[in-house]
Amino acid sequence: MTGSRDRVYTYYPGCSQMVTNKAYNISTKSVARVLGLDMAELEDWNCCGATAYMAIDKKRALVLSARNLALAEKTGRAELVTACNGCYLTLNKVNRLLAEEPELSMQVHKALDAGGMTYDGTVRVRHFLDIVVNDVGEEEVRRHVAGPLSGFRVASYYGCQLGRPFGELDDEEFPEIMDKLAGWLGAEPVFFPLKAKCCGGLMMTTEPEIGRKLTGKILKSAKQQGADCIITCCPLCQMNLEAYQDKVGTAIEYDCHIPVLYFTQLMGCAFGLKSDELALKDSLTPVEALLTAKV
Amino acid sequence: MATTKDLDSVFLESVCSIPDGDKIYECIQCGTCSASCPTSDAMDYSPREILAALRAGMLDRVLKSNTVWRCASCYSCAVRCPAGIPFTDVMYELKRLGTQYGLYPKRTPNAVMVKAFMESVDRHGRTHEPELVQKYYLRTNPLKFLSQVSFGLRLLVRGRMAVLAHNIKGVGNLRKMMAAIEENEAT
Numbered sequence: 001m002t003g004s005r006d007r008v009y010t011y012y013p014g015c016s017q018m019v020t021n022k023a024y025n026i027s028t029k030s031v032a033r034v035l036g037l038d039m040a041e042l043e044d045w046n047c048c049g050a051t052a053y054m055a056i057d058k059k060r061a062l063v064l065s066a067r068n069l070a071l072a073e074k075t076g077r078a079e080l081v082t083a084c085n086g087c088y089l090t091l092n093k094v095n096r097l098l099a100e101e102p103e104l105s106m107q108v109h110k111a112l113d114a115g116g117m118t119y120d121g122t123v124r125v126r127h128f129l130d131i132v133v134n135d136v137g138e139e140e141v142r143r144h145v146a147g148p149l150s151g152f153r154v155a156s157y158y159g160c161q162l163g164r165p166f167g168e169l170d171d172e173e174f175p176e177i178m179d180k181l182a183g184w185l186g187a188e189p190v191f192f193p194l195k196a197k198c199c200g201g202l203m204m205t206t207e208p209e210i211g212r213k214l215t216g217k218i219l220k221s222a223k224q225q226g227a228d229c230i231i232t233c234c235p236l237c238q239m240n241l242e243a244y245q246d247k248v249g250t251a252i253e254y255d256c257h258i259p260v261l262y263f264t265q266l267m268g269c270a271f272g273l274k275s276d277e278l279a280l281k282d283s284l285t286p287v288e289a290l291l292t293a294k295v
Numbered sequence: 296m297a298t299t300k301d302l303d304s305v306f307l308e309s310v311c312s313i314p315d316g317d318k319i320y321e322c323i324q325c326g327t328c329s330a331s332c333p334t335s336d337a338m339d340y341s342p343r344e345i346l347a348a349l350r351a352g353m354l355d356r357v358l359k360s361n362t363v364w365r366c367a368s369c370y371s372c373a374v375r376c377p378a379g380i381p382f383t384d385v386m387y388e389l390k391r392l393g394t395q396y397g398l399y400p401k402r403t404p405n406a407v408m409v410k411a412f413m414e415s416v417d418r419h420g421r422t423h424e425p426e427l428v429q430k431y432y433l434r435t436n437p438l439k440f441l442s443q444v445s446f447g448l449r450l451l452v453r454g455r456m457a458v459l460a461h462n463i464k465g466v467g468n469l470r471k472m473m474a475a476i477e478e479n480e481a482t
Contacts, residue, residue: 108476172374198371282455
């Protein structure tokens with residue numbers, strides 16, 4: 001891919017992708033490189049605040065996201081891209097609140113000013129999945145497929161915060177873009193009615209009985225549809241679905257073992273990238289063995 | 296000191312002040328929110344009941360139950376509500392009020408977790424997960440921390456556990472902004 005054809009985006013990895021879910025960050029950058037997307041990491045970004053900070057203090061939470069938006073605006077690029085559903089919704093939501101609530105917005109601007117920053121509201125927050133499907137598009141994605149994943153049955157799990165509450169990118173309850181992408185890669189998307197049901201989020205840690213029940217329904221549904229694996233576009237969902245399969249299985253009395261990977265890892269495999277470029281060894285489920293067998 | 300009755304009107308006013316918050320008056324008690332909620336079966340009061348309690352000025356009881364902190368922020372209720380009530384955001388407002396007035400049962404797991412999360416972000420500018428998890432278990436059930444050790448090791452061998460916290464360069468700058476917004480609030 002030539003440099004002149006590269007599309008440049010400001011990239012916001014998000015906290016969880018730095019270490020715990022670094023496989024998502026690594027695989028995102030690897031497939032971006034293949035597609036000629038230059039993901040320029042936002043310099044000195046801070047936590048978006050996620051759902052947690054907003055539950056304690058709204059104004060402080062707004063300042064967190066506003067600082068990131070201000071930094072992004074300063075780059076001169078209009079779009080801020082993240083692959084995390086939580087960051088995507090939080091940054092997007094704050095961006096809207098700043099535009100829609102003048103009084104609150106004024107206070108946030110004063111706070112930014114105290115730190116020597118400004119924000120004019122020009123940044124658009126987007127998800128990496130949106131970039132791949134809508135900016136890059138079918139033709140170009142297909143062109144990079146080195147080894148189609150034929151006969152590979154994939155359950156696409158979207159989680160909550162990609163589509164809800166705004167429904168900007170896809171349907172709020174039955175999104176399809178990841179299924180479409182899986183199809184372009186040569187895989188077979190399975191019908192998956194629980195694709196946008198809640199995995200429990202933080203509750204897998206704080207209220208494990210509730211978390212296991214919710215995650216269990218999702219894993220069971222994917223298996224019942226005959227999926228070989230689940231792909232996701234959210235690091236917290238991925239962790240919840242992959243890390244507790246033994247305990248979840250015991251809780252719902254069903255064998256819940258199934259490989260769970262990021263959609264970017266599936267893309268990378270279809271593109272012929274190496275295991276290291278996709279950090280497949282990071283996985284707690286047998287992702288590498290599955291992909292080696294299938295590709 | 297404010298009486299419970301006074302607080303109830305403060306709560307009602309706060310909830311109405313969020314964008315579209317005054318739509319709570321258009322609730323027809325149809326129960327779509329409760330039926331859509333993935334965790335309502337684990338709540339003392341369902342989302343529909345919370346709306347009724349809010350309007351009836353009985354919120355104190357709701358906040359002292361387990362209900363509000365079992366909202367996972369999935370927005371299923373919000374996208375389905377026929378009256379357009381942004382119920383997930385109502386829950387956020389109730390969480391904030393509960394925190395502000397100390398009106399939630401002690402050691403409520405999610406309340407402890409979000410507090411630890413906030414402290415981590417305030418300190419480093421980003422979350423430092425091991426610190427966050429450690430604080431959470433120490434403040435809720437230290438014995439449970441032991442049950443997490445083997446999980447922690449599985450992450451550690453894969454290089455998925457941060458040993459040292461990363462502080463953003465602008466952490467001082469961020470603190471200045473936070474101080475400014477607090478000051479603003481006070482005036």
